[in-house]
Every structure is written in structure tokens, then in C-alpha cells.
Amino acid sequence: MHKILKRKHVGVLLPIFSMRSERDWGIGDITSMHGWLEILKAAELDILQILPINEMPPGVNCPYTALSAFAIDPVYIDPEAVEELKEAPEALEFLASKEFRDRLHHVRSAKTILYDDIRGLKHEALWKIYAAFDRNHVKKGTKEGRDFAGFCGKNAYWLEDYALFRRLKDVNRWISWTHWDQALSERRPEALEKARAENALEINYFKYLQWLIFRQWAPMRWRAGELGIKLFGDLPFMVNQEAADVWSRQDEFDITNSIGAPPDAFTPEGQKWGLPAYRWEEIGKNNFEWWRLKLKSSEDLYDIYRIDHMVGFFRTWIVPEDKKLKPHFDVEGEENQEARGHRFLKALVAASPMLPIGEDLGLIPPFVRKVLAEQGVPGYKVMRWETKEDGAYIDPADYPAVSLATTSTHDTETLAEWWASVAYAEKKKFWEMIAGEGRPPAFAKALDRITEKAIASGSRVVLLTYPDIFGTKDRINTPNTLGPHNWAFRVPVPLEKFVYKHGAMLEKLARWIREAR
Incomplete structure (x- = not known):
């Protein structure tokens, strides 16, 4: 039994975007999490479950449609908490401007989360901060500059391709990477080298944003550990076709087929999700390396992770783009389906000390829960x-x-x-x-x-x-x-007033939890 399961834990599902504070920019951010952790502690809640926090493309607010399986969405950065802000006069001037105040009021007062407006506002501030950081630290080789370089080196296994892809998406006005110049879409080395050289500053900016997230997340996670609170993340089953991972690992994804769900009483025609299928033979050759790398990266963020669409790892419903072909499971026979899922889950359990939790809801074959039980996965x-x-x-x-x-x-x-x-x-x-x-x-x-x-x-x-x-x-x-x-629910009461408003409920929860333990 996993060490986390040795005793009872009670937690709350509260996405970061829902965590309202009086000082946020229209969406919850990593700084807000500090205050919400204290509120959880007051109620004796010791798990904070959040939804996927991977970067989403413009015009998208669904965290299960990500640009990367590794990159965190910069929308969760608190620009005012960035250490280099004080060294960035252009950014300070922007934050003091009437234009900024008007735009900030607009996103704060909205009835929903205005994702694209918030992204635009944060990117404008963060680019100005980064420009100063590049001048003052990257080019001068200061300790901060060396720390940034160290982060880039440690995470090069995903960060290099992501940052280049993210910049090329901007350059190509967000058209599909399959419609880029052929040399880039096919990842010819000379084309990639040329693109990196021509876009070095912007590529480093996207790396810098990921470093900022790491720097803001680390003290928050340390505080969570100090309070005895486990962070519970979410690893989606699949990424968008327009993701850096699909572009950089094309042999492991099949973009000629979409995944979905078979027909049932609620959807007699089945479902098509518009996400590419895995090439299981390819990803199995390296013992699910991409997934193991995702877990390695997630260990810096979470203590527990949810495996989305657990049944899909045993058998995936394939909907061919060619309508002449019939939808089908990608592996036939329950014995073969069980064997694939068992191998996958065993590799994940062995790859990380985090506690996995399998999302096994819906019409699930009995062998899925059998394998979960064998591997000790809730x-x-x-x-x-x-x-x-x-x-x-x-x-x-x-x-x-x-x-x-x-x-x-x-x-x-x-x-x-x-x-x-x-x-x-x-x-x-x-x-x-x-x-x-x-x-x-x-x-x-x-x-x-x-x-x-x-x-x-x-x-x-x-x-x-x-x-x-x-x-x-x-x-x-x-x-x-x-x-x-x-994906736009926000707690009605900001954290600064939450205990005053809901103190009685927090005390009630704490009493029930103490009795249950």
C-alpha cells in the first residue's frame, strides 16, 4: 500500500482558476494558492486537488486541450510577485498606467474568466520584465542568469521543443503545424537550427515563463508540505493534435485517427474527441518513455496525480478520419486489452513515488478495476x-x-x-x-x-x-x-474575506474530519 494511503485524507477539488483573491488579475494564480492553503488547513482538509494546468492555446479555456504535456500555463503566474519586476522600468511604467488599470478592472469585474484578455495583459507585463532580465542577467551571466540556464538545461528534454514550437505557432499565426513550411513540419535539423537562431530572444522568453512558474510554485509547495497538505494534479489521457509533443514525437502519435468513446445509451453514435490516437507499438518500444517523463516533470508539482480516462490505456476507441472506415477498439480481445493496461500501469507505478489515482468512471470492463487493485491504485x-x-x-x-x-x-x-x-x-x-x-x-x-x-x-x-x-x-x-x-467557476468570496464569511462551515468540516480519522 502506498504510504499516502496508510491513513485517512480528506480534501477539496478547487481549480487554481477558481481561487479568487482581491489582488489577482481576474483568475486565480500561484500567489493566491498560499492563502487558500491556509484556509484548507483551518478546515483540516489535507489534499488540494486541481485540474490540469498545462498551457492552453488562444481562444481555448479547456485544460484538457493543451499545447504541451509539460508546459504550465503562464496565466497562473503572478507578475507582481516576479523578483525582477523592480529592475524593469518599462514594466513598472506599464503597471502604473491608466491603460493597465482599465484593463485590470475589466477582467476583475467580469462575471466569467476572460482567458484571452488575461493572457494578453499578463504577457504584455511579463515580456517587459523578461526584456529587463535578459539585459541585466542573461547577457551579464549573473547568478540569476546562471540559475535560469540551469533550469533550461535540466528541463531540456521537453523545454527545447516546447519553446521553439510555441514561438513558431506565433510566427505562423496559429495555423496547424501540419501546414507549416514542410521543412519545419517534418522537423528537418537544418530548418530547426535556423528557426532557433532567428527567434532566439522569443524562444528564451517562453523558457523564462516556465522558470517563473517553477520559482513561484516551489515556495507554495513547500508551504503546502509544511501544513501537511498534499497537492493532487491531473494528467490528461491525451494532448491536442496542435501540441508540441505531437509535433516533436510524430512517430508516437497517429493524426489520421481520432480517439473517442464507443456508442452507449446516452450517445448511440459514439463520441469523437478530435484528439490524435497513440501508436501503442511505438510508445511501448521505449516502455512508455513520454509518460514516464511526464511523471518525472510532475514530481516537481504534485504528490498525487489523477490518471484521466483510465480505460483508454487498456483499449482506445478509434474513429478514423476516413469515413469509409468503421470506428473500432485499437486492440481486440479482453486478454490483450488487460495485458496492455497492466503493462502500462506497472510502468507508471514504478516510475514515480507519487500516488496515482485512476479515473475509472463510466462503462468499465471488470478487468480494469482488477488491474488497478493488483497495482494498489485507487x-x-x-x-x-x-x-x-x-x-x-x-x-x-x-x-x-x-x-x-x-x-x-x-x-x-x-x-x-x-x-x-x-x-x-x-x-x-x-x-x-x-x-x-x-x-x-x-x-x-x-x-x-x-x-x-x-x-x-x-x-x-x-x-x-x-x-x-x-x-x-x-x-x-x-x-x-x-x-x-x-472552466470559469470562481469562488464568490475572495480569500481575504473567506474565513469571516464561512468560518462556521470550516469549523464544521474540521470536526467531521477529526471524527473520521
Whole structure:
């Protein structure tokens, strides 16, 4: 059993973008995380789960559509906390300008997260800071300049290709890399060398942003460790076709096929996600090197990681771009599917000291959970989906220790929405499991009992979403929909006023958690 699972942990799912503070630039940032860690500690919560934080392209707010499996989105940088700001007169002048104040007010007062406006504002400030850093440190070879060079060297295995790709995306006005000049799209060495030479300053800028993230993240993570709080990250199953990884490792990805989900009762035609398929034979030759490198990089960020779409590593639903070809699983036969998933999961468990948690929700073949159990990897237990053969709900106290119990996920309706929409007969059965009573009360009266029941579950890891703790209907994401309502939830109260407003709830959570431990 993994050392983290030796005792009970209770945490909250709260994306960084949701972490409101009075001083942020319209989105939560790494500086905000310090204050939210203190709030978690006050409630005895010891896990902070965040969604993927990889860099997203312009016009995109979904963290599962990333430009890189390694690069963190600069939108989470706090420009005012950058040490070199005081040495950058152009940046200081910009931050003091009326233009900046007006733009800052615009993004802060918006009802949703204005991702592109925030990115533009932060990049403008950060470019001015970087220009000063390049003059004062890179060119002069100061200690800071050498530290930056050391970071670039340590992370060259992903940073070199990412920074070049990111710059070439700008140069080519964000068209697909498959439509770039052929020499660049095919990664001919002489073309890559020429592009690096012609764009050296801008390429270094994108490396610098990743270094800033590392510098701001490290003290935050140290504080989390000091408070006894584990950081829980998320590794998406796949990256966007327009990702640095696909461009730089073309032999491992199949862009002629898309992955998706097979037909079911909800989607009779199946799903096509528009993400490239893996070439499993190729990535298996190096024992899943790309994934092992992702874990190596993530160790600087997290203590726990969620393996998205766990079933996809056993068998992936392939939707050919050629419509004459039928969708199919990329490996046939349950024995072969189990063998592939077992090999993959074994490699991941051996590659990192972090605790993996497998997202095993939906229509999952029994052998997937069998392999998870064999490898000691917790799967999910969503309370409202865990039923016996007779339809009765399973008491969370009976969940296996090696599991994660939760009331909702970022992709589901909130507990409040479910309570309002579920059939009365189903709600009655659920309430009988919760309270041993037949007549379910109004949601406001039921919430505390449900939360307490979840915390007291047999699972060694319990995760509650922020909306479920407070009984709101604020969705983080509504699958199969597009728009500014997704990936834009922000805590209504800034952290500076949170304890004053919600101190009683924090005390209640702390009491329930102490009793469960």
C-alpha cells in the first residue's frame, strides 16, 4: 500500500482558476494558492486537488486541450510577485498606467474568466520584465542568469521543443503545424537550427515563463508540505493534435485517427474527441518513455496525480478520419486489452513515488478495476453511482480502503443539481442509505448528513468539490457543451474575506474530519 494511503485524507477539488483573491488579475494564480492553503488547513482538509494546468492555446479555456504535456500555463503566474519586476522600468511604467488599470478592472469585474484578455495583459507585463532580465542577467551571466540556464538545461528534454514550437505557432499565426513550411513540419535539423537562431530572444522568453512558474510554485509547495497538505494534479489521457509533443514525437502519435468513446445509451453514435490516437507499438518500444517523463516533470508539482480516462490505456476507441472506415477498439480481445493496461500501469507505478489515482468512471470492463487493485491504485467511488445488484445504494463505510470517495466530479452535475432533478424514488433510496430514514428532506437539510457520510467513508481518500461543500449549483464543466460557462467557476468570496464569511462551515468540516480519522 502506498504510504499516502496508510491513513485517512480528506480534501477539496478547487481549480487554481477558481481561487479568487482581491489582488489577482481576474483568475486565480500561484500567489493566491498560499492563502487558500491556509484556509484548507483551518478546515483540516489535507489534499488540494486541481485540474490540469498545462498551457492552453488562444481562444481555448479547456485544460484538457493543451499545447504541451509539460508546459504550465503562464496565466497562473503572478507578475507582481516576479523578483525582477523592480529592475524593469518599462514594466513598472506599464503597471502604473491608466491603460493597465482599465484593463485590470475589466477582467476583475467580469462575471466569467476572460482567458484571452488575461493572457494578453499578463504577457504584455511579463515580456517587459523578461526584456529587463535578459539585459541585466542573461547577457551579464549573473547568478540569476546562471540559475535560469540551469533550469533550461535540466528541463531540456521537453523545454527545447516546447519553446521553439510555441514561438513558431506565433510566427505562423496559429495555423496547424501540419501546414507549416514542410521543412519545419517534418522537423528537418537544418530548418530547426535556423528557426532557433532567428527567434532566439522569443524562444528564451517562453523558457523564462516556465522558470517563473517553477520559482513561484516551489515556495507554495513547500508551504503546502509544511501544513501537511498534499497537492493532487491531473494528467490528461491525451494532448491536442496542435501540441508540441505531437509535433516533436510524430512517430508516437497517429493524426489520421481520432480517439473517442464507443456508442452507449446516452450517445448511440459514439463520441469523437478530435484528439490524435497513440501508436501503442511505438510508445511501448521505449516502455512508455513520454509518460514516464511526464511523471518525472510532475514530481516537481504534485504528490498525487489523477490518471484521466483510465480505460483508454487498456483499449482506445478509434474513429478514423476516413469515413469509409468503421470506428473500432485499437486492440481486440479482453486478454490483450488487460495485458496492455497492466503493462502500462506497472510502468507508471514504478516510475514515480507519487500516488496515482485512476479515473475509472463510466462503462468499465471488470478487468480494469482488477488491474488497478493488483497495482494498489485507487479508483473512484461516486456516492450516487455506487449501488448493489438490487439497486440499493452502497454505504460509503463499506468502500474499500484503496479508493477515492466523492460526491461529484468536475464533469458531473453538482450534488444540489442532482438532488433537484433525480426521481423521488431514487432520492428516497439514497436517503435511506444516508440516514436510515425513508422521507428525504429539502437539500439544505440533507447536505450536512451527506457530507458527513462521505467523509466517514471507508476510502482512505475523500474528495469534495467546492460547490458540493457549500451546496451550490455552480458547475465546473458541462461535457459536450462549449462556451464561457465551462472552466470559469470562481469562488464568490475572495480569500481575504473567506474565513469571516464561512468560518462556521470550516469549523464544521474540521470536526467531521477529526471524527473520521
